[in-house]
Amino acid sequence: MKKILFSFLLVSFFLSCKDVAYKNTKIVGKTSQIDSTTVADSTYIKVIEPYKEKMIKEINTVLTYTPIDLVRTDGNRQSTLGNLLADLAYTRANPLFKKETGKDIDFALFNYGGIRSGIFTGDVTNRNAFQLMPFENMLVVVELSAEKVQELVNYFTNGNRAHPLSKQVQLTIRQNGHTLKIHGKPFDKSKTYYVLTSDYLQSGGDRMDFFKDPVKLYKLDYKVRDAIIDYFKSVDTLTSTLDNRVILK
Template identity: 55%
Template structure:
């Protein structure tokens, strides 16, 4: 009898230990608001402090100076900050592109929404570059046909915003259409053009689909923000103005 009881107990024990399939029934979450009542741990603060001080020192490093506020809203179809951003990216990227391909970039185009902050009159710091361009976007050069350039122009006209456009473009909206010159020459239908932009826009960001499927593409592996920082480091004072590179006929 004892053996029978032990045997039954053993069988029941084995059955109770059988691995049953696990099924997720529900997931519960709890909101933990971060308030002043939550006290930081001293050992963690002590560990982080040297890194915080290093980052703050780097962010406060003075790179250049501007005698006026630089914003994206001081013009209708162009802006001081947009002109600056497009021109400086061109200046920093063209030597890199030429060293790799022997070609020159024809012009640069970025998007209005990509400018995330203005720069106030006074010292320009590293922090300003991060505020201006908080994204990890890379500079790319796409080779576009004249038909793609026409799509680009039609986009700019329809969008009617001050997208950053480099000084190599002269675009006037007229009552009959538009007048376009690239590097002081009319659009050549038998030519392709090298256009500098960001990898985000090249992938169709901001509905700039004309950048998709180019004749060729060259990723410079050079972040837009790094180009901004490098340019500011090289300039004692930033001088920029509205020059009518994109305008509507009066």
């Protein structure tokens, strides 16, 4: 009898181990209102508090100082903040690109709409960097044909926005045309140029379609925001002016 019972239990065990196909038959949702009457759970607060304190400390860490307000609206086709952003990105990215390729970036271009906040007189913190660039955009370099560079310039001159353009460019805009110099040399229609931008713009963001399908694309594995923070850490004082990179006649 014991053998029969054991055999029965053994068979039952193996049958219970068979794969069973479960099917969801019902989904129930519940809305929990969170307002002033909600009581905080002290257990969770105790776990979260150290991380919260660390985050607050880091976000308010002073990186540098600015003696003037830096904004995107204080110039015509250029701005102190746009100039700073384009120049610092070039400064941080060019050594990486040169190490990889042995070549220099020709210039940098970003978009006006990508500047999400100004930086105002006083201490500059990590918070300012995150407010300025809240996105996870990465820096990339595109090798553009002369034809694509001309499309880029046409986009810039036909619009009425101060897109961040680095100081390696001298662009004179007239009513009947424009003159372009890069690194002090006249634009050469027979060569390609290396342009620094973000992966968002390279994919055609803000209608910058000239960045699509470049001769070659280089990914630097470096976030725009990280470049901003690293530059802020490297200088005691931020300086930026409206200069001759864009001249209107």
